[in-house]
Amino acid sequence: MNPERFENLRLELRRGCLVLAVLAQLRTERYGYVLRKALVDQGMDIDENTLYPLLRRLESQGLLVSHWREQDKRNKRFYRLSADGEAILKQLLDEWHTINSSLNRVIAESDAVVSHGV
Amino acid sequence: MDLIQRYLNAVKPLLPKAQQDDILAELSEDIQSQIEDREAELGRELDEDEMAAIIKKRGLPIKVASAYLPQQYLIGPAWYPAYRFILRLVMLWVQIPVTLFIVAPTLYFTSPHPNAALLDLARQLPTVAISTFGIITIIFVCLERFQFGATGRSFEDWDPRSLPPLMPVTSQIQPQLRSVAISELVSGIVFTVGWVYFVRFHPSVNFDVLQFTLAPVWRNNFWPILFLFGSGIPAGCIGLFRSSERLHSCFRLAIHAGTLILTAIVFKAGTWIEITSPKLSAAKVVEIVTGYNLGLRIAFLVITIIVLVDIVQEVRRIISVKTPRPWAANGLAAL
Numbered sequence: 001m002n003p004e005r006f007e008n009l010r011l012e013l014r015r016g017c018l019v020l021a022v023l024a025q026l027r028t029e030r031y032g033y034v035l036r037k038a039l040v041d042q043g044m045d046i047d048e049n050t051l052y053p054l055l056r057r058l059e060s061q062g063l064l065v066s067h068w069r070e071q072d073k074r075n076k077r078f079y080r081l082s083a084d085g086e087a088i089l090k091q092l093l094d095e096w097h098t099i100n101s102s103l104n105r106v107i108a109e110s111d112a113v114v115s116h117g118v
Numbered sequence: 119m120d121l122i123q124r125y126l127n128a129v130k131p132l133l134p135k136a137q138q139d140d141i142l143a144e145l146s147e148d149i150q151s152q153i154e155d156r157e158a159e160l161g162r163e164l165d166e167d168e169m170a171a172i173i174k175k176r177g178l179p180i181k182v183a184s185a186y187l188p189q190q191y192l193i194g195p196a197w198y199p200a201y202r203f204i205l206r207l208v209m210l211w212v213q214i215p216v217t218l219f220i221v222a223p224t225l226y227f228t229s230p231h232p233n234a235a236l237l238d239l240a241r242q243l244p245t246v247a248i249s250t251f252g253i254i255t256i257i258f259v260c261l262e263r264f265q266f267g268a269t270g271r272s273f274e275d276w277d278p279r280s281l282p283p284l285m286p287v288t289s290q291i292q293p294q295l296r297s298v299a300i301s302e303l304v305s306g307i308v309f310t311v312g313w314v315y316f317v318r319f320h321p322s323v324n325f326d327v328l329q330f331t332l333a334p335v336w337r338n339n340f341w342p343i344l345f346l347f348g349s350g351i352p353a354g355c356i357g358l359f360r361s362s363e364r365l366h367s368c369f370r371l372a373i374h375a376g377t378l379i380l381t382a383i384v385f386k387a388g389t390w391i392e393i394t395s396p397k398l399s400a401a402k403v404v405e406i407v408t409g410y411n412l413g414l415r416i417a418f419l420v421i422t423i424i425v426l427v428d429i430v431q432e433v434r435r436i437i438s439v440k441t442p443r444p445w446a447a448n449g450l451a452a453l
Contacts, residue, residue: 032144033151048148049177052141053185068143077144 018046020096022054023089026064029080031071055079063088121166122149125173132183141186149173193258201258208250217243219420223413227406228328299357299366306350313340313347327397328406335387339380346376367436374429381418381425390414 021044025035032052039046058064063085068075081089126142133141152172157164164172176182193201222239229235316323317340322331336343353369384390391414393407 031147033148049182049185052144052148056137056141056186074147074150075143076147 018044018050018054019058020089020092021046022051022058023063023081023085023092026079026081026085027089029078031076031078033076035079058085121169121173122146125149125176125179128179129183132180133186137186145182149176191262192255193262197258197262201254204258205251205254208254209247213247213250219413219417223409227409296358299354301354302350302357302370303354306347306354309347309350310344313344327395328403329394331392331394333387333390333392335384335390339383342376342380346373346380349373349376364436367432371429371432374425374432377425378422381422385415385418 021039021042022035025038030038032048032055035055036046036048036051039051055064055066059066059079063082064079065082066077066079068077070076126146129145130138130142149172153164153169156168156172217239222236225235225239226232317332317336321337322329324330349369350373353366353373356366356369389407389411391407391410393403393410395403395406398406
């Protein structure tokens with residue numbers, strides 16, 4: 001197996017999921033470092049160089065709002081979901097559930113065909 | 119802390135100007151949070167090596183900054199196919215033949231130091247190739263920058279019903295590209311007009327010290343050659359309007375056959391250019407005439423090879439009629 005090919009496909013698979021995970025986590029206000037830790041704790045490892053540009057992109061699309069605030073004697077940038085972000089997240093989660101159940105059916109059917117064939 | 123500041127300084131100039139301070143503040147905060155966490159874990163301050171390891175994990179400044187930059191390309195998907203086509207056309211099919219068959223022989227036979235002139239030409243070739251590449255690239259970059267669509271439309275603005283119609287399976291010859299038909303038409307017109315202009319009205323051309331005259335073989339075969347050049351015009355029209363691919367193919371094969379016959383007739387003459395000079399010695403003139411005719415001899419051989427390759431391709435195109443592709447609508451229906 002070519003590990004590089006697997007890594008590329010894995011990243012492709014994760015890309016959309018990361019957006020969903022970040023949006024879902026930001027229903028509660030967090031700053032970047034804490035958000036990343038929360039995602040890692042949930043098994044959703046994400047690189048800082050991916051997370052911060054993603055946060056900016058989502059903010060520029062109007063899905064997040066942010067502001068600088070002092071905490072523990074340091075300025076931190078806090079993000080949270082905007083009203084538009086809430087609506088989009090709901091739609092994306094519906095889509096995710098549909099894809100997930102479709103995929104489960106497709107995999108179950110192909111598993112059945114393979115085991116029947118064997 | 120000195121290390122963090124140096125890292126931030128290295129990242130800063132690579133970021134989009136409007137967001138530099140904001141991004142750096144956030145980046146700095148994130149690195150400091152990470153250091154604090156690690157220090158809390160260890161119960162002591164980090165040494166320089168540990169600090170360096172944290173920063174190294176972030177990646178090179180260029181890698182960090184590039185994630186904040188918009189995706190950019192010089193020539194986008196709308197223009198790239200045309201760019202590649204023009205680049206290949208100019209560099210492979212114009213620059214190389216012109217250099218080999220026109221510039222090099224001219225330099226060789228007119229320069230007082232032919233070897234040095236050829237060496238000089240060889241030295242200049244890379245510069246000329248790079249300049250051509252640069253000029254073509256700049257033109258396409260401008261087209262991309264100023265948002266001219268490759269066809270003046272967006273990728274969404276198209277109608278599948280405007281695709282070329284399918285030919286019946288029995289006569290389904292793979293259609294030639296329109297560009298081939300256009301080049302046939304244009305070259306037909308240019309060669310016909312050029313042929314009449316030079317052979318009928320200007321059979322002799324004066325350069326500085328040399329007078330070039332077409333050999334009698336050209337005048338003796340004026341009409342057959344005119345007919346051959348002129349036949350490119352109807353061939354191009356048939357191809358352009360896609361009236362019949364089979365007729366187009368037959369026409370092209372007939373033109374190729376005519377080209378081979380006429381090339382053989384003209385080739386037999388042995389002399390195709392006559393040169394006189396009031397200033398050069400007779401021996402020098404003979405040497406120049408021999409050189410030019412040698413160049414033309416090579417050109418005839420190249421033309422013959424090109425025509426033969428074209429004939430083979432044309433025949434293969436006609437033969438492939440009998441094997442419709444499985445993905446073609448007619449092929450699927452037959453399965």
